[in-house]
Amino acid sequence: MPLSNELHLGVSAQAWLLGVALGGSGLGGILFGCLSDVYGRRIVMMWTLCLYSLGTALTAAATGPWTLLVFRLLPGLGIGGRMGRRACPAGRGLASSHARAGVGSAAAG
Secondary structure (H helix, E strand, O other), X not given: OHHHHHHXXXXXXXXXXXXXXXXXXXXXXXXXXXXXXXXXXXXXXXXXXXXXXXHHHHHHOOOOHHHHHHHHHHHHHHHHHHXXXXXXXXXXXXXXXXXXXXXXOHXXX
16 A cells, blocks of 8 residues: 555554544444434534544644554544434434334335
8 A cells, every 4th residue: 555655554553543443433423422412413413524524634644653543533533423323322212213113114105
């Protein structure tokens, strides 16, 4: 990979970068899912979009492996925030009530 060669990243560092992004998406789902219950889904969705955009821009400007690692966490949080409504207890309750009522299913017509 060109980025790996430019920043002198080994296989272990590449694994850490992937792990940080995936871990950030899990944390983002939990964090922003609960925040969407407090502040509203639209506002939090805009926050996650801004966080993802900022993290992506900063990732492009990374000068070393540690800055790249930190900057990769931000897009991960933003991506996780897009799915966060399902992670918070209130969101799970809403989703299960819709499932029981048949809202959004093909059987509901």
